[in-house]
Amino acid sequence: MADGVMAGGRRRRLRVLLELQLRLQWRSARGRGAAEALGASVMLVVVGLLGVGAGFAGYLLTEAFAQDPAGPAPALWIGGAGLLALLLYAGLFGGGAGSGFDVSRLFHMPVAAGEMVLADAAARFLGPWSLPPAAFFGGSALACAWEGHPAFAALLPAALVLWLLQAHLVLAAGDLLLFNLRRSRRLMEAVGLLGTGLFVALLFFQNYLATRLVHGLAFGGAMRWLTHAWGALGPFLLLLPGLSAVSWVGAGRWAPLRLAAALAEAAGLLALGRLLLVRLMERGSAEGRRRTREGRREAERTSARPLERLAIWPFCVKDFRYLTRDPYLKTALMGILLYPFLWVLIATGPGFDARGALLHVGLPLVLLLSFANLSTNHLAVEREGLLLLIGSPAPRWRLLAGKNLLLMGLYLAVTAAVEGYFVWRGVKPGSAAADLVMAFSMGLIYFGLGNLLSLLMPMPVAPRGRRLVPQVSGAKMFLVIFAQFAMLGAVMAVDLPVILGRVAMLHVGSPLLAALALPAMLLYGALIYAVLLAAASRLMASREPAIYEALVRGSS
């Protein structure tokens, strides 16, 4: 019998797993030495600041409810639900709170599925991103003690532990669900749409509620709606993960029942995670057989369609296939297509100045920002295919232009749809064409600059099967995000003649001016793009070894 298999047992295996996971949780950077130290420092500063903010939020929220007849419990409910939503938002969609650990590397080891899930959750529990929620509960406990609820305060540490356990088990199960979804592409498409819808709805409520509450006029109505909804659904909502972990505190005679429900949920989440992991370990995909039939028909056709004869076509179609087949790119694509419409709904809602600058100059910039991750790090998304690209003699301008052409097409389609909606709503009749031309010019410059950023600051993406989150140091991540926002400023600066022309058209309103200005705006954008593309293709030829080292060697 091999050594060690049965010796030591579950406890030892859990400890080993936990040590491994913790090491990965606290390791912020792929670099060594100064880069790792800087990344760790940045991460700790950010986590620390978030902790301080969360602590204050916990204190103030609890203080506000302390004199309420129901006691400070509602503060915990709001905090527990809100923190869980943020954790899921960051962990599943943003990747900030999740681990970068590929659990499939342990499948051949003698480790039980339940042990893997438990170790994953425990490692997240002890990871840096547990600090903000802990600070929230700490602030809340302080407020309870200060406002005369010492018993309440004494129970909060236990509530915190239970909340963290539930939250991280939800995150672990959610991660495994994403893993599983890769194996069934139809189910993945459906859930990807649902996930995007939830993501977009979350953003909508963030923006909608923020504008409505800040505006003030609808405050009373919104609060009445919330109170009414809570009255009807509250008892059921308090049983949900994140809420049940805290709703037993101060619940009187209902406390034992709610505590039991919270513990049962944690056990249920662990069981769910285990089940998902076991399913993940099973091999086989029904999709493969379906593909074979389709593939054979495709392979029988050896003549080329007209569009295929274009030299740039293979690059566009390859990227399009990836956008529609890779699960995480598909989610990003759904967000690109849906997210702008929510901004439109907000911008054209009651109480909002529909003639504001946002709808003319700001809207293209907002739309371009949704393309940021796809257009400023597009070589990294190639993953191993990058070797095929940079190992080929294909003209580099064609390669880059093919990528830009696809994204430009998507961007213009979304922009045209939004402009069409404005025309239909009567928001800006007659000016949609001019705004579209300005957006076109801005888009060309943005994607042209994005090529340069992709070449100068390439970041490896997550290993296959994970979220599309770069596995780089926090410091570099912040730098890239800053650069993406700075690019918008650069676009406005470079495209200033076009913007000024558009503003002149708004004020003068002369058809002759429009007839002269619109072609000039188009030509200006095209010329700037041509210059940027030429610069990027020259840069790419000289940067390819560095890009290869950063993306392919660095990510393996």
Next chain:
Amino acid sequence: MDEAAVAQGRGEGGAVVRFDKLTRTFGDFTAVDSLTLDVGEGEFFGFLGPNGAGKSTTIKMAAGLLKPTSGTIRIFGLDPYRHPMEVKAQIGLVPEELALYERLTGFESLVFAGRLYGLDAATARQRAVDLLGWLGLEEDGGKLVVDYSTGMKKKTALGCALIHRPRLLFLDEPFSGVDPLAVRGIKEVLHQMTREGTTIFFSSHVMELVERICTRVAILHKGSVRAVGTLAEMRSAFGLAEPATLEDIFVRAVGEPMAEEGAPWLTA
């Protein structure tokens, strides 16, 4: 050891690949150390060495994917770093990590590779169909590469490297995971290609395979060439008689047998 016999050899018809004091370091680690080597036209050249010897790094430099720290490379007389497009148009590469798009089908991957190398759409499609048949992937051409086995991925990568009929082919461990029948078929075609003038630079750590298929071999260890030549030349250089295998030559050239002690619990 006969130094003259271990000096770099020149293939007939001039050197297609020339490395001159080629060096590549990664921080404090020297992956390739002053490597000097010539490979002639039409050779099936074996680049043999254990894991970590510097084989893949050398191939990446030759393909223009890594910049040498010092020294020079000439591919068809051109520097791949200064003339990357001209060099890349003439070579095919099967890297160890497989340059494939996992979300494309096998057929799509081959067509895309063909278009990358400048083939028109119809030619690329036709050659992709032919390659799928030759590589035994006609039933799987419509599957996504992500669903392929390792051997199928290797075959697809080989197809991508051959679709444009390169004059020089760099193969980095191309047969690991490939079934023996397919290996035999691929070897025969590759030998036919060398008879027609294509040069093949074949890197592997499997000595038996290199010994069987290569006409000349270089033994690489810790980044530097320890021996180069035909099997007969190397036997002569190291004073070994006829049945001596490449493994025997390798051990003599490297001079560092694996430690017999160090893991006694393995054999306890």
